[in-house]
């Protein structure tokens with residue numbers, strides 16, 4: 505298991521939104537560049553207590569969250585002898601197996617790929633629809649986008665690296681993979697985390713510089729970022745225990761229905777976190793921020 509940040513607040517927002525997006529878009533092909541494990545053995549830690557454990561104890565206060573696909577996945581894996589946390593491959597397979605979608609999962613970690621294979625068997629996904637690649641995910645997905653046998657609009661690409669700007673051996677980064685998908689008309693989501701407003705600003709500026717050349721190709725609001733920003737990071741430095749605390753997703757070519765559903769769930773999430781407390785006893789309240797990348801006009805606060 506390579507991913508140490510499972511079940512933290514960044515995962516809660518990421519997986520809540522991802523579950524909604526996949527249930528609405530129902531893509532025939534799901535390609536993931538940095539897959540991680542299908543499941544994680546769940547234990548308490550301060551970031552997970554503020555993340556998935558807080559979510560599980562408070563989400564029933566909100567019908568929007570209690571009826572979410574994400575809660576359904578959590579509920580299934582919480583009610584076992586061993587409590588597990590679902591990674592994105594679990595979420596994708598549990599939703600898309602019903603429509604016989606095909607899957608490509610990339611990760612450099614064999615243990616993570618093994619866990620995906622096990623759950624794929626459990627979900628009765630045939631081998632012909634599952635491809636597991638122990639290779640650099642950016643290269644693999646870049647290559648897949650050249651395929652002529654798939655309709656770009658039927659593909660969903662999920663890009664979830666530790667560092668979106670890190671370049672691989674071909675000098676490509678995750679941000680460039682996202683840019684490439686956006687241009688080709690694929691549905692794509694790139695996740696990013698930040699622990700201060702200056703890091704957030706740096707990320708946004710760099711992203712916009714890269715996306716700027718294709719700005720004119722997009723209709724208004726085609727590329728959006730959807731973020732949860734903890735109030736506390738607007739107040740300066742705090743101990744985040746090495747975990748990302750603010751997080752966002754850069755999204756392209758998704759339907760307006762998707763954005764509406766994510767807005768609804770994001771607002772419900774912010775509502776249940778109003779009274780949350782961080783491990784250092786400061787307020788854990790969150791703000792939802794959805795912005796169009798092309799117009800830079802605030803859509804939701």
Ligand SMILES: C[S@@+](CC[C@H](N)C(=O)[O-])C[C@H]1O[C@@H](n2cnc3c(N)ncnc32)[C@H](O)[C@@H]1O
Nearest residue numbers: 506507538539540591592611612613640641664
């Ligand atoms: C943030 S975790 C993924 C979490 C997962 N997507 C989820 O939401 O549950 C990042 C993963 O990327 C993998 N990784 C790191 N470098 C990679 C690369 N160049 N290509 C593919 N996977 C990579 C790590 O092994 C790790 O499992």
